[in-house]
Amino acid sequence: xxxxxxxKESARALAANKLRSFFMxxxxxxxxxxxxxxxxxxxxxxxxxxxxVNAFGTxxxxxxxxxxxxxxxxxxGITTLRLEDADEVTTQIRGVDVVAPFAIRRxxxxxxxxxxxxxIVMAVGPEWHDASEWYAADGDLVSTEDIASMARVxxxxxxxxxxxxxxQNPIGEYIQIENVRFKVKGxxxxxxxxxxxxxxDRRLVIPxxxxxxxxxxxDYISNIRVKVKNSDQIAAIADEIRQLLHERHHIxxxxxDDFSVFSAADIAxxxxxxxxxxxxxxxxxxxxxxxVGGIVLMNILLISVGERVKEIGLRRAVGATQRDIxxxxxxxxxxxxxxxxxxxxxxxWSVSIVLARVAEFPVVISWEPxxxxxxxxxxxxxxxxxxxxxxxxxxxxxxxxx
Amino acid sequence: MIExxxxxxxxxxxxxxxxxxxxxxxxxxxxxxxxxxxxxxxGKSTLMNILGLLDKPTGGHYRLDGKDVVDLDDDALSHLRxxxxxxxxxxxxxxxxxxxxxxxxxxxxxxxxxxxxxxxxAEKALMSVxxxxxxxxxxxxxSGGEQQRVAIARALITNPAIILADxxxxxxxxKSGAGVISVFQxxxxxxxxxxxxxxxxxxxxxxxRIVVLSDGAVVEDRSVAQPRNAATETPTLxxxxxxx
Numbered sequence: 001x002x003x004x005x006x007x008k009e010s011a012r013a014l015a016a017n018k019l020r021s022f023f024m025x026x027x028x029x030x031x032x033x034x035x036x037x038x039x040x041x042x043x044x045x046x047x048x049x050x051x052x053v054n055a056f057g058t059x060x061x062x063x064x065x066x067x068x069x070x071x072x073x074x075x076x077g078i079t080t081l082r083l084e085d086a087d088e089v090t091t092q093i094r095g096v097d098v099v100a101p102f103a104i105r106r107x108x109x110x111x112x113x114x115x116x117x118x119x120i121v122m123a124v125g126p127e128w129h130d131a132s133e134w135y136a137a138d139g140d141l142v143s144t145e146d147i148a149s150m151a152r153v154x155x156x157x158x159x160x161x162x163x164x165x166x167x168q169n170p171i172g173e174y175i176q177i178e179n180v181r182f183k184v185k186g187x188x189x190x191x192x193x194x195x196x197x198x199x200x201d202r203r204l205v206i207p208x209x210x211x212x213x214x215x216x217x218x219d220y221i222s223n224i225r226v227k228v229k230n231s232d233q234i235a236a237i238a239d240e241i242r243q244l245l246h247e248r249h250h251i252x253x254x255x256x257d258d259f260s261v262f263s264a265a266d267i268a269x270x271x272x273x274x275x276x277x278x279x280x281x282x283x284x285x286x287x288x289x290x291x292v293g294g295i296v297l298m299n300i301l302l303i304s305v306g307e308r309v310k311e312i313g314l315r316r317a318v319g320a321t322q323r324d325i326x327x328x329x330x331x332x333x334x335x336x337x338x339x340x341x342x343x344x345x346x347x348x349w350s351v352s353i354v355l356a357r358v359a360e361f362p363v364v365i366s367w368e369p370x371x372x373x374x375x376x377x378x379x380x381x382x383x384x385x386x387x388x389x390x391x392x393x394x395x396x397x398x399x400x401x402x
Numbered sequence: 403m404i405e406x407x408x409x410x411x412x413x414x415x416x417x418x419x420x421x422x423x424x425x426x427x428x429x430x431x432x433x434x435x436x437x438x439x440x441x442x443x444x445g446k447s448t449l450m451n452i453l454g455l456l457d458k459p460t461g462g463h464y465r466l467d468g469k470d471v472v473d474l475d476d477d478a479l480s481h482l483r484x485x486x487x488x489x490x491x492x493x494x495x496x497x498x499x500x501x502x503x504x505x506x507x508x509x510x511x512x513x514x515x516x517x518x519x520x521x522x523x524a525e526k527a528l529m530s531v532x533x534x535x536x537x538x539x540x541x542x543x544x545s546g547g548e549q550q551r552v553a554i555a556r557a558l559i560t561n562p563a564i565i566l567a568d569x570x571x572x573x574x575x576x577k578s579g580a581g582v583i584s585v586f587q588x589x590x591x592x593x594x595x596x597x598x599x600x601x602x603x604x605x606x607x608x609x610x611r612i613v614v615l616s617d618g619a620v621v622e623d624r625s626v627a628q629p630r631n632a633a634t635e636t637p638t639l640x641x642x643x644x645x646x
Contacts, residue, residue, distance in 0.1 A: 005511045016499040314495040317456060318556070319484020319512035321477050398457040401491065 006324055010331035017304075021336060024300050027293010028340025028380060029347060032373045034286035036348025037355070038279050039369035044362030045275040052271040053264050055192060055200075057132060059097070059231050060264055061238050063089075063224040063245065067257040071267065073196060074104060074222035080249055080258045086224045088248060093240050098227040100124065100131035103211050103218070110204060111176040112164035119160055120203045121177060123211020131225045139171045139186025146207040150214055155186040157201040180215060182206065231264065238263040275362075290376060293340070294384040301333055301388035312392055313400025326393035333385025334378065341377035345370050403467060403563060403595055404430040404453070410461035411448050422448045424618040425462065430597060432563070435590040435629075437598045437606035440615035449615065450568045450599045454487055455479045467563060484512050488557025490567035494549045496541040496556075502528060503537045506555045513560060527555035531585050547578025554585055565589065565596045571605055583608050584632035608632055 014021040056062075063085075066075025074081075086101035102124040109118055128134075129141050136155060146153055154175065161170050161184075170184045191200035212218055228237050242261050245251075249258055305312070312325055320328075349365060356363035411423040422445045430436050440446045451457035452464065455471060464472050466486060471479070483489075488509075496505045506524040510516055517523060528537055531551040541549050550570055557565050567586065571579030586596055587608060598609055606612050608630045614622035 001516060002512075005516060009511060012500070012504075310493075310495060311497060314491075314497070315508070315512070316480065317454070317483060317489050317495075318509035319480050319560075321480040321512075323477075324480075324512060396457075398451045401456065401495070 002324070003327060006327050007331050007335075010328050010335055013328075014332055014335055020300060020304065021339075024297045024336040025293075025340030025343065027289050027296050028337045028377060029293075029344040031286045031289035031293055031380075032341050032344025032377065033348035033351060034282045034289060035373055035376065036345055036369040037351050038282045038286060039372065040348070040352035040363045040365055041275055041282070041355070041361060042279055043364035043366060043368075044356070045272055045279075047364055048362040049268050049271040053268050055194065056264055056267045057225075057227065058264050059227050059229075059234065060132070061226040061228065061234065061241060062262050063226070063241060064260050064262070065220070065222045065258070066260065068260055071196075071260075071262045071270065073106065078258055079218070079220040081221050081224070082219070083221060085245060085248060086221070088244060089224060089226060089241055092244055093237060095229050095233050095237050096226055097229045098127050098131040100128035100225045100227075101221045102128055102208060102223050102225065103216060103220075104222045105211075105216060108178060108204075110160070110164065112170075112173065115164045117160065117163050117202075120198065121211070121215070122203055122205050123208045123216070124205055125208045128205075128208075128225065131227045133227075134191060135189055136186035137189045139184070141186060142205060142207050147209045150210045151207055152180060152182045152210060152214070153185040153207065154182040155188050155205040156184055157188050157199070157203045158190050159199055159201040160204055161187055163202070177204070177206070178215060234263045235265045238265070290380055294380045297333065297336060297380070298384035298388060301329065301385060302391065305329065305388050305392045308392075309395060309400045312395050313397050313402075316395070316397035317401060322393040325395075326389045329389035329392045330382070330385045333389065334381035337377040337381035337385075338374075341373045345373050403432045403434075404597075405465040406453075406462070407464075408462040409449070409452060409459045409464060411445070411452065411457075412460045422618055423452075423459065426615070426618070426620055427462075428613055428620055428623060430564075430595065432595050433590075433593050434611060435586070435596045435598070435609045436611045436613060437600060437609035438613045438615060439600055439603065439606040441601055444615045445618045446599050446601070446615055447568065450566065453597060454489060454566050455483050480512070481514075484509060485514075485560050486563045488560065488562040488565045490550070490553050490557050490565065490570045492569040492572040494541070494546075494553045494573070496549055496552055498541055501538050501540060502533060502544070502552045502555075505541070505552055506559055508556060509560045523559060524555070527558045528552070530558070531555045545578065546574050547581050550574060550578070550582050551585060554582070554589075558589075563595060565594055567596065567598045569600055570598065571600070571602070579605070580632045580635045584635075587629075587632055604630070 063081065064072070064074050065078040065081040083101050086099050089096060090099045102122055105121045107118045108121040109116060124142055125147055126142050126144050135141060139155065142155065145151070154177070156170055164170065164175060165173065171186065173184050174181050175184060188205065194200050206215070226241065228234050238261050245259050251257055315325060348369070352363045352365055355361040407427050409423055409426040410421065413420045413422060426449060438446060438449065448457070452459050459472060463470060466482065471482065474482070497508065503524050506527050507520055510520050525537060528534060531554050533548060533551055533555065536544060536548060544552065570582055574582060583605065586598065590596055600606050607626060609626060610629055611625045613620055
C-alpha cells in the first residue's frame with residue numbers, strides 16, 4: 001500500500017513536469033522504436049527468405065549455362081553445358097542425392113484448339129521430379145520409357161492447363177508445341193512463383209530426349225538441378241561442382257565462366273539483400289539511443305534531485321524514510337522508460353506498417369519486440385535510475401531543508 | 403511531553419570545533435505554547451532541528467513522550483516525525499504545482515496506515531485554517547499568508563503531539579503574520595502543544611512562555627502573564643476567518 005502511494009507520488013511528479021518527463025523518455029522512445037522496426041524487418045526478411053528458399057528448394061543447387069553474377073535464365077547460344085557434365089557430377093561429387101539435367105526454352109508457342117499461348121517449356125528426365133520435389137497432381141510423371149522412346153507426351157502446370165483447356169480435363173488430350181503434337185499425360189502440382197518471378201504453374205514439362213532431339217534440335221542442356229543429401233553441406237558441394245566444371249570446361253582465369261552455380265544458400269543471401277545492413281544500422285541506432293537516452297535520463301534525474309532538494313527535505317520531515325525517497329525516484333525513472341517503451345513501441349509499429357505499405361518492405365509484426373522492449377525499458381530504467389535515487393535518499397533532512 | 407537534558411551540539415570543520423549548543427535543558431508539558439527566542443547565531447535553528455528529530459545532538463538526552471530518541475535509527479526517527487511532529491517552516495516548503503489539498507495530504511502518504519477519510523481530513527484541516535475556498539489552488543496562486551496556513555493545515559493532518567514552527571512569520575508581512583499567529587493561538591486554546599521558534603520579541607509574546615537562548619544556552623525561561631492576542635491586532639484577517 002505504502003509502495004503504491006509512493007508510486008502515485010512519482011506519477012504526480014512526472015505529470016507536473018511534462019516537458020522534463022518527455023526529454024527523459026526521448027531516448028527510450030527512439031531506441032525502442034528502432035528495436036521494434038528491426039525486429040519487424042528481421043522477421044519479415046526471414047519470412048521472405050524462407051519463401052524464396054522453399055520455392056528454390058532447400059536442398060537444391062542449380063547449374064545454369066552461361067556466366068553472370070545473378071541467378072538468371074540460361075544464356076541462349078551457350079552450348080558448353082552437356083549431359084556428360086551431369087553424369088560427372090553424379091559420379092564425382094559426394095553428398096549428392098539426385099542430379100537432374102534439363103533444357104529450358106522461353107516463349108515457346110503452344111496451342112490447343114483455338115487457344116494459343118507462349119510459355120516456358122522444360123525438357124526433363126524422370127529424376128527431375130525428385131530433384132525439384134515437383135510431382136503430378138493428376139496423371140503420370142515423366143518416365144524412363146518416355147525418355148527411351150522420345151515420347152511426345154507432356155505435363156501441364158495448373159494455370160496453363162486452364163489457359164488451354166478451361167475447365168475441361170486435359171489429360172489424354174493433345175496440344176501443339178511448335179507444331180509438334182503432344183499428348184497431355186499429367187497435371188503438375190501447384191508451385192506458385194519462381195525465383196525469376198514467372199509463374200511456375202504456367203510451365204510445361206516434356207521428356208528430355210524428346211525436347212533435345214525432336215523439339216529444340218540441340219545436344220546441349222541449359223541446367224543441371226542437383227539435390228543434396230544434407231543441406232548443411234550445400235555451399236561446399238556447390239564449390240566442388242564449380243571446380244569440377246572448371247576442369248571439364250577448361251576454364252582458367254582470366255577466362256570467364258561459361259556456367260554459374262547457385263545454391264539455396266546463395267538464394268537466401270540474395271533475398272536478404274540490404275536488410276542485413278539495415279538491421280545492423282538500426283540495431284546500432286537502437287543500442288546508441290538506449291545508451292544515450294539512459295545517460296540523458298540519469299542526468300536529468302540527477303538535476304531533478306538537485307532541484308528538488310527542498311522537496312526531498314520536506315518529504316523526509318513529514319515522515320518519508322530513505323527507502324521511500326529511493327523508491328519514489330527509482331519509480332520515476334522506471335515510469336519514464338516504461339512510458340517511453342509504450343510510445344516507442346507504437347512509433348516503431350507505425351513505422352513498420354508504413355515501411356510495409358510504402359516501401360513494400362517485408363515486415364512481420366509480432367509480440368516479441370514488445371517483450372524485448374519491455375525488458376530493455378526496465379533494464380535502462382533500473383540501471384540509470386538507481387544512482388540518482390540513491391543520491392536523493394542519502395540527503396540528510398537537515399541539510400536538504402536549509 | 404518534551405524533556406531536554408543538557409543537550410549539546412558540536413560541529414567539526416577540519417580541526418576547528420564549534421559548540422553551538424552548550425547544554426540546553428528545558429521541559430515542555432502537553433498543551434503548552436512555548437516560544438523559543440534568540441538572536442540569529444544563538445543555536446535556535448540547531449535546537450529546532452534536534453527538537454524536530456531532523457538532527458541528532460552530540461550530547462545529552464532528549465525524551466519525547468517519555469522515550470529517549472537520541473539513539474534511534476533513521477527509520478524510527480522518520481516514523482516519529484510522521485506521527486508526533488507537525489512542522490511549519492519559514493519558507494513554507496509547499497510542493498509546487500500541487501494543490502493545497504494535495505499538499506495537506508502529503509504526510510499521510512508516509513503514515514503507517516493511509517486513512518480512508520484522508521480527503522475529508524485534509525478538507526477539515528484547510529477549513530480550520532480558513533482556506534475552505536482555496537483547496538484546489540496551487541501555491542503560486544496563494545498569498546504568503548495563505549501558503550503558510552496551508553503548511554499549518556499540513557502540520558495538523560497527522561494529529562501530531564507537537565507543532566514545531568520555525569520562524570513561521572519570517573517571510574510574511576505583519577498583517578499575514580498576525581493571521582498565522584492567531585491560528586496558532588486558536589490551536590493552543592484547542593489543546594495543542596506548540597513550540598514557536600523566533601528571533602522576534604513581539605512574536606514571542608504571543609506565547610504563554612518564553613525560553614530565551616543566548617550563545618547556545620538557556621538564559622531565561624519565563625511565563626507570559628498576558629500574552630498578546632493576534633486576533634485583535636488584525637481585524638481584517640480575523641474578520642475573514644470568523645466569517646468562515
